[in-house]
Amino acid sequence: MKIGLFIPCYVDVVYPQVGVAAYKILKHLGLDVDYPLNQTCCGQPMANAGFENQATPLAEKFEENFKSFDYVVAPSVSCTAFIKLNYPRLLKGRHQCTTSDKIMDIVEFLHDVVKIDQRLGTFPHKVSLHNSCHGVRELGLSSPSEENVPKFNKIKDLLELVDGIQVFEPERPDECCGFGGMFAIEETAISAQMGRDKVERHIQTGAEYVTGPDCSCLMHMAGVAKKEGLNIEFKHVVEILAAGL
Structure with missing residues (x-):
């Protein structure tokens, strides 16, 4: 399976170590993961503020960036939920929407799809x-x-x-x-x-x-x-x- 890694803008700017850790664990598990370099915001902040007309072009861009992947994985439950639940409505009549069915939070993906059963790292805390x-x-x-x-x-x-x-x-x-x-x-x-x-x-x-x-x-x-x-x-x-x- 081919995985597209989506790193939300606030993770990219404020918590880049989280994006690095997400990529690291997916690669450690031997998965085929790619990070599209031209990705940007999913549009959630605009839509939450009432400006869905500004969120829709970002949804279209997201769809173009990630439509070729089997799964889109993100270390963010809020962005994942926004894409899954709102993209079909935002893109209706404008753009074919496939990513809403492919997007998964990384916890959900590791637990339900990869079904990890091996020991991972160490964190004695x-x-x-x-x-x-x-x-x-x-x-x-x-x-x-x-x-x-x-x-x-x-x-x-x-x-x-x-x-x-x-x-x-x-x-x-x-x-x-x-x-x-x-x-x-x-x-x-x-x-x-x-x-x-x-x-x-x-x-x-x-x-x-x-x-x-x-x-x-x-x-x-x-x-x-x-x-x-x-x-x-x-x-x-x-x-x-x-x-x-």
């Missing part, structure tokens, strides 16, 4: 697991607490393949951290308080690190922790999976 809202409720990476379904967590399954790690989940494991893209800008006080509450619950697990599948959530909580002088660090899940490989 206590880690608190953050379940981002898009991952829980739009991509099915873990079981939503509001639904009466058997509990599962694909992120935790992958982390347990890493030697030396201890994985914990906070109280209210899938409660929002308060970022929510435009929400953090339009409702600053509420967003900040939700972030403080969430970081405190992660700290109460005794963890040294918080990890999750989306840099935007981690960025929000890291900002709260830095401002409040809280002693906890943040790493994207692929950074931990690739550690020591």
